[in-house]
Amino acid sequence: xxxxxxxxxxxxxxxxKTKVLDRINLEIQHGEMIAILGPSGSGKSTLLKCLAMxxxxxxxxxxxxxxxxMKAGFSGKRKISREWAYVEQSPQLHPERTxxxxxxIGQAGQTPIWRMLxxxxxxxxxxxxxxxxxxxxxxxxxxxxxxxxSGGERQRVAIARSLAHGVKVVLADEPITGLDPKSGEDVIxxxxxxxxxxxxxxxxxxxxELAEKYATRIIGLQEGHIAFDIKGRRLTSxxxxxx
Ligand SMILES: Nc1ncnc2c1ncn2[C@@H]1O[C@H](COP(=O)(O)OP(=O)(O)OP(=O)(O)O)[C@@H](O)[C@H]1O
Numbered sequence: 651x652x653x654x655x656x657x658x659x660x661x662x663x664x665x666x667k668t669k670v671l672d673r674i675n676l677e678i679q680h681g682e683m684i685a686i687l688g689p690s691g692s693g694k695s696t697l698l699k700c701l702a703m704x705x706x707x708x709x710x711x712x713x714x715x716x717x718x719x720m721k722a723g724f725s726g727k728r729k730i731s732r733e734w735a736y737v738e739q740s741p742q743l744h745p746e747r748t749x750x751x752x753x754x755i756g757q758a759g760q761t762p763i764w765r766m767l768x769x770x771x772x773x774x775x776x777x778x779x780x781x782x783x784x785x786x787x788x789x790x791x792x793x794x795x796x797x798x799x800s801g802g803e804r805q806r807v808a809i810a811r812s813l814a815h816g817v818k819v820v821l822a823d824e825p826i827t828g829l830d831p832k833s834g835e836d837v838i839x840x841x842x843x844x845x846x847x848x849x850x851x852x853x854x855x856x857x858x859e860l861a862e863k864y865a866t867r868i869i870g871l872q873e874g875h876i877a878f879d880i881k882g883r884r885l886t887s888x889x890x891x892x893x
Contacts, residue, residue: 651715653819653851654678654701659710661696661874670696671707672874680818681849683842685861685882687893688871694855695823697871701853702736702821703727735812737822741804745797749788749807752796753779756815775814782810785840787833802828806837813844822854838864858885858893 659674671693678684686694699705703719712719717726743752754775783792786806791799796807805825812820820841826834834857842864844850861868865882870892877892885893 652677653680653715655713657711659700659707661707669874674876678851680851681845682867683845683852683865684867684869685865686855686869686871687858687861689893692871693874694871698821698823704736733817734819735817737805737808737825739823740801741808743796743804743807746795748793748795749783750779750792752807753783753811753814756811779814782814786810787836800828802826819851824855835860
């Protein structure tokens with residue numbers, strides 16, 4: 651059984667019912683690293699948000715394991731959302747807290763109330779948080795206040811926060827925007843390694859060159875529909891022309 655299965659996912663907007671997503675069919679397995687590519691306005695962010703259940707769609711079915719999202723009640727959706735993280739382009743962090751503290755306390759709803767109140771952490775949590783920060787190239791920023799971090803650094807703290815709390819699916823919209831090429835590639839390399847070692851599933855919008863090098867699968871969108879869906883590899887010139 652696929653981890654995620656969507657069929658004919660369609661989203662229309664406005665009075666002219668413009669199709670932003672047009673009959674998208676996808677089956678996603680654990681441990682895939684999926685890069686979504688496509689021209690500006692092709693629907694990449696909308697698809698990510700729908701997959702993350704942050705945005706509604708007009709038509710289509712959406713199954714996660716044996717849970718039908720359209721019919722799932724609050725507890726079914728909550729079970730899924732605990733293990734999934736959507737990292738937006740400008741994620742919310744506690745501005746006055748350090749990068750490390752942001753990773754440790756997690757998002758509201760994931761942290762035991764006693765820990766929020768006392769601020770106490772176990773030493774293995776501390777080491778785990780430092781490990782993920784290091785793997786995302788943030789060790790030297792661990793003790794810096796979130797408000798003083800750059801946009802790209804804040805994104806990586808948000809990814810570290812998800813991973814430190816055992817998230818199994820990460821949906822990240824342009825996670826390396828604003829990073830220099832080397833740091834950007836290091837982040838993508840780390841995400842790919844997590845797919846291989848921990849079977850974390852990553853669905854993300856990243857530049858073409860990095861998608862070709864690190865993604866296990868590349869999905870090309872064009873005007874809201876899937877133009878190609880291939881294993882990670884160098885694109886042919888015909889595929890490149892679609893982007
Ligand atoms: N709620 C909405 N109302 C009207 N139009 C919308 C809405 N949501 C998305 N769109 C339109 O749908 C199209 C796809 O938007 P989306 O942000 O998903 O594209 P994208 O591929 O992520 O683009 P970019 O690469 O520029 O970020 C755009 O033309 C956008 O204007």
